[in-house]
């Protein structure tokens with residue numbers, strides 16, 4: 450390939466439009482990630498076209514930010530479709546993208562795909578356009594399956610096979626953490642030379658410490674101890690553990706407590722999980738102290754994080770865990786399991802507590818330590834904000850840009866991934 454600057458990226462997000470509000474259904478951390486990286490790349494002078502499967506009746510191109518377009522491609526029914534049948538429309542999706550690019554006389558310098566189905570589409574595009582293919586997994590089927598919550602459904606073989614294919618054929622595989630790097634190397638036997646770790650970021654102009662009393666007043670909360678969960682409602686997130694720990698805390702703390710749960714149902718079992726959690730809260734006798742807020746606009750979340758004394762993350766597995774990073778950016782301690790990026794984000798015993806144990810009593814003990822000691826909370830909060838300051842989308846985008854440039858310059862990915 451010739452020496453030239455990377456100017457234009459095709460980003461593939463087949464199953465989940467970046468225009469959907471994160472917090473329920475298929476829209477979550479990946480949505481926030483794709484938007485934020487595209488905007489930060491645009492600030493570096495790059496143009497990004499984000500291709501997604503069209504789900505609305507009148508698919509139209511939307512400019513998300515100067516230099517960032519979301520382009521819906523008709524492939525299958527114009528509406529949501531079950532995960533199991535999504536793969537069958539990938540060939541139409543690929544053909545639609547190629548037609549769009551031809552009609553606009555565009556060529557792309559790189560193709561970057563997010564989640565395995567997009568990876569399958571991007572393999573075809575990268576081959577047709579003879580450009581490098583970069584793939585980000587966001588979650589891995591084998592990791593999910595080896596950490597399944599009780600009663601949760603395993604990821605199907607078709608996904609595991611699709612992931613294997615993408616891992617073999619993509620030029621570079623992005624890991625969000627060194628743990629994900631190892632999972633790709635050990636569980637998927639990915640070629641080490643293809644693996645590169647790039648951490649996600651956080652928007653600290655949105656997520657920053659603020660006036661806790663004002664935040665609480667705007668949410669109808671007073672001076673009780675406030676625990677917060679932010680994320681989609683699905684078994685994987687292990688919110689039942691947080692509820693059980695909260696019920697022990699409720700009787701152990703001298704002050705009144707509230708547990709605020711922000712987010713909506715996601716995936717096939719999402720609605721069932723939400724009902725199960727509401728029933729569990731009633732069974733534990735804490736229903737009046739638990740507020741299920743439903744999904745909230747991303748821009749409103751700083752108020753929730755600022756209002757909380759602690760954020761809980763009890764997931765069985767995570768790729769990274771943006772909610773924990775956003776909480777820390779708002780100066781809020783996190784109590785959680787050491788999944789995904791949590792061990793990078795949280796300093797155990799200094800900005801929060803991390804515990805392998807899923808024992809509600811142990812969890813409640815850590816929460817009690819934090820919620821009954823205002824001085825400790827303040828010191829954890831200050832450390833939390835410091836920890837979050839190490840992450841920014843501008844840095845993430847800069848690293849991607851460097852990677853893209855290297856890939857376009859070199860014939861082999863190896864020099865670009867070390």
Ligand code: UDP
Nearest residue numbers: 471472477478481712744745747770771772
């Ligand atoms: N989120 C949101 N509104 C909600 C719930 C969540 O905007 O009601 C956002 C949250 O701010 C975070 C993302 O959804 O950026 C969740 O990302 P995380 O990595 O924690 O979990 P994932 O969705 O990737 O499983």
